[in-house]
Amino acid sequence: MIASRFAVACALLFGAAIVGAAPASATGTDGACPEGGGVTVVVDFGDLGPGPVVRCAAGTPANGIAALREAGIEVAGSQKYGLAVACRLNGLPGPDVESCAGMPSATAYWSYWHAPAGGSWTSSQEGAQTAKPAPGGFEGWAFARPKSANDLPAPPRVAPARQAATPAPAPGGTEGGSFPWGLVIGAVVIVLVGGAGIVVARRRRAQ
Known part of the structure; x- marks a missing residue:
């Protein structure tokens, strides 16, 4: 017994x-994707408050909206156009800035960008629901507040560059939080x- x-x-x-x-x-991982390891998503909140977010969406997301979601970024579209218009990312901007009823204001909206790793940001010529992210590339979002509708938005303030790889800990090591306590x-x-x-x-x- x-x-x-x-x-x-x-x-x-x-x-x-x-x-x-x-x-x-969890969905997505913090930091830029390793080479050949997915699509890196950069979100620059501008003057909305939080600092820029850089996350990795593994695999090959079907479009820009899928890349956001697979990187762990919450995205909400407008009431009229749905996800054809990305109105809020991680809940921002709030309703005091944008109602998300239709098209965003020409002086307060999310601009959408692409870049190869180590290259330069280029404004997207397609909407995020139809644009296909380049494998291993960078997807950028920056909240724009131009003074007039004729002013061009600025790209994300985070360069589309991969972080230096850190060596993996030796098997059985106790470094970091990997030790099986x-x-x-x-x-x-x-x-x-x-x-x-x-x-x-x-x-x-x-x-």
Whole structure:
């Protein structure tokens, strides 16, 4: 009876340790994509408040809107035109700036850009719902507030360049957050429970 209870306790604790060590899943990853690893999405919020966001959409997104979503950027279209017009990115601008009822204001809107890695930003000649991102390229969005409808928008303030690759940690290393602390703690608890079970069993036999 003691042995069976001990086995069940070990299984439960070991399972909890594995669950605690599992990484959380998320859409997209922070930073520029590695070479050949997807499409990098840059969002420059301008004077809306947050700093620029750079995220990687793995694979080959079907269009500019898909690249935003697969990079983990929330996108909302206008009530009249849907996602043919990207009105809000990550909830910005708010309704005090843009109602998103139809076309955005000519003096407050998201401008859409493309660039090859290490190249220069070019204003998109297509809408994001039909434009096909270049594999390994950069997709840029910048919130524009030109003084008049005739002023050209500025590109994102983040250059379309890949970050320097960092060497991978050696197998079994403890660098960063990759060390499986959950497994270690679970193993220690299992040993302690096992030792306690043996002590109890010996005492009962002695009686």
